[in-house]
Amino acid sequence: MIESSDLRMTRIPLNHGAGHMPALGFGTLIPDAAVTITATRDALEAGFRHFDCAERYGNEREVGRALQAGLAAGGITREDIFVTTKLWNSNHRPERVEPAFEASLDRLGLKYLDLYLIHTPFAFQPGDEQDPRDQNGNVIYDHDVTLLDTWRAMESLMDHGKCGAIGLSDISLNELKPIYESARIKPAVVQVEAHPYLPETELLEFCKEKDVVFLAFAPLGHGIRPGPLEDPVISAIAARVGKTPAQVLLAWAVQRGTALLTTPRTAARARENFDIAALPEDAFDEINRIQTRQRLNEVVKTGIPGFIPQARMKMKAKPQLEQSMQEEQIRTALDTHWHASAVGDADLEHDIYDDDAICDYPQSGERILGRRNLQALRSHHPGKPSGFKIRRILGNGNLWITEYIITYQGRLAYTVSIMEFRNGKVVHETQYFGDPFEAPAWRRQWVQQIA
Ligand SMILES: NC(=O)c1ccc[n+]([C@@H]2O[C@H](COP(=O)([O-])OP(=O)(O)OC[C@H]3O[C@@H](n4cnc5c(N)ncnc54)[C@H](OP(=O)(O)O)[C@@H]3O)[C@@H](O)[C@H]2O)c1
Numbered sequence: 001m002i003e004s005s006d007l008r009m010t011r012i013p014l015n016h017g018a019g020h021m022p023a024l025g026f027g028t029l030i031p032d033a034a035v036t037i038t039a040t041r042d043a044l045e046a047g048f049r050h051f052d053c054a055e056r057y058g059n060e061r062e063v064g065r066a067l068q069a070g071l072a073a074g075g076i077t078r079e080d081i082f083v084t085t086k087l088w089n090s091n092h093r094p095e096r097v098e099p100a101f102e103a104s105l106d107r108l109g110l111k112y113l114d115l116y117l118i119h120t121p122f123a124f125q126p127g128d129e130q131d132p133r134d135q136n137g138n139v140i141y142d143h144d145v146t147l148l149d150t151w152r153a154m155e156s157l158m159d160h161g162k163c164g165a166i167g168l169s170d171i172s173l174n175e176l177k178p179i180y181e182s183a184r185i186k187p188a189v190v191q192v193e194a195h196p197y198l199p200e201t202e203l204l205e206f207c208k209e210k211d212v213v214f215l216a217f218a219p220l221g222h223g224i225r226p227g228p229l230e231d232p233v234i235s236a237i238a239a240r241v242g243k244t245p246a247q248v249l250l251a252w253a254v255q256r257g258t259a260l261l262t263t264p265r266t267a268a269r270a271r272e273n274f275d276i277a278a279l280p281e282d283a284f285d286e287i288n289r290i291q292t293r294q295r296l297n298e299v300v301k302t303g304i305p306g307f308i309p310q311a312r313m314k315m316k317a318k319p320q321l322e323q324s325m326q327e328e329q330i331r332t333a334l335d336t337h338w339h340a341s342a343v344g345d346a347d348l349e350h351d352i353y354d355d356d357a358i359c360d361y362p363q364s365g366e367r368i369l370g371r372r373n374l375q376a377l378r379s380h381h382p383g384k385p386s387g388f389k390i391r392r393i394l395g396n397g398n399l400w401i402t403e404y405i406i407t408y409q410g411r412l413a414y415t416v417s418i419m420e421f422r423n424g425k426v427v428h429e430t431q432y433f434g435d436p437f438e439a440p441a442w443r444r445q446w447v448q449q450i451a
Pocket residue numbers: 026027028029030052053119169170191192217218219220221222223224229244246247261262263264265266269272273297299307
């Protein structure tokens with residue numbers, strides 16, 4: 001447990017190079033370009049000096065612009081900030097590593113990086129398509145490159161003085177150990193999901209023993225509710241120590257010796273998340289005793305991101321085939337729709353529907369007619385569905401099926417949505433839930449019965 005009178009200033013030494021990582025990090029996984037700029041600026045103003053980016057987030061330019069503006073405003077130099085970005089899965093082939101690194105650097109408008117991470121241990125088909133899929137909608141993996149091959153290329157970046165440190169992300173202890181053993185330059189940082197529901201104690205012990213910085217993402221459980229932010233132990237401690245649940249979770253993470261990444265999107269949240277203070281030892285121990293276990297992001301199992309701002313994904317044109325172009329558009333529209341559902345962006349979510357779309361829930365006998373009623377129902381929903389996890393999206397032509405898991409009415413529900421498209425918009429959707437649900441009375445004003 002780290003003892004410090006001012007947790008906010010905690011800096012953790014890196015095992016190669018002379019650098020230190022500020023423990024409190026700001027994550028830039030933000031779907032909206034304008035919000036990326038304001039949130040990064042607000043984080044810098046609140047005191048954050050550690051910025052976590054990724055090629056895959058599609059917003060390195062915006063983060064770079066906000067950082068440049070902050071540096072130009074004076075008072076902060078490039079040496080005061082710590083910037084990380086990540087190599088995406090489709091660039092694992094050794095010959096693609098340096099160009100990917102240089103492209104990120106260029107987008108960020110920086111001359112050097114403090115840390116470069118392999119985003120996930122999964123290699124996807126090499127190329128500029130970040131999300132390569134086969135005809136069934138399954139990711140195309142690249143089996144002709146190993147993680148060690150990619151790591152060797154990362155070591156070369158270090159040899160050429162291109163970045164301060166290198167590391168891995170979304171990796172399990174079993175995958176880390178052989179890389180650690182074979183590495184000429186040992187990983188300096190491991191970035192993984194961690195919070196009281198997923199403490200990753202064994203991995204943390206390994207990291208401490210080997211002087212690898214453990215960098216926790218989702219310290220607030222991705223903000224998903226119910227989740228660590230609403231845990232009764234956390235709420236009780238927050239009330240006791242006069243801090244917010246978010247501040248308690250972030251303090252706990254730093255006190256147990258990890259660095260962290262959090263994503264406040266407003267200036268007030270940035271100030272709140274930076275304003276942490278050490279917890280009393282009994283509170284710290286109480287959090288360690290929380291028994292709930294939950295992984296929120298499945299990226300570690302597949303390399304497929306759980307929380308990517310899909311709305312910003314660039315569409316790859318295939319002009320030679322009009323039909324496949326349309327399918328690609330539908331696929332992108334679906335990604336945008338489900339991501340917007342997950343983050344509760346009702347306008348973006350409903351962009352996909354035709355004005356006269358019909359939505360059926362055969363298990364409850366409900367039918368919703370028209371986009372406006374769909375939108376009204378969703379924005380009046382009392383306990384909004386949360387924790388969207390897309391299992392897969394399948395389809396072609398005009399018929400598309402999405403399987404996903406949500407927390408609905410407080411329970412996890414396996415759900416299938418079948419959508420029929422016409423002219424690029426949904427004209428008919430049918431949704432099935434794992435458990436048949438009974439329609440609550442408040443829905444009736446927007447709902448009719450299926451004839
Ligand atoms: N390596 C990987 O594969 C990977 C995966 C995911 C994330 N990351 C990195 O980790 C960063 C952190 O993301 P995260 O989702 O894990 O962060 P997080 O801080 O656990 O969750 C962010 C969510 O918490 C909410 N939130 C933020 N501050 C709050 C507060 N004070 N009180 C209540 N709610 C609050 C935000 O709500 P609002 O929606 O209201 O803003 C947002 O939805 C990312 O930006 C990214 O850099 C890496």
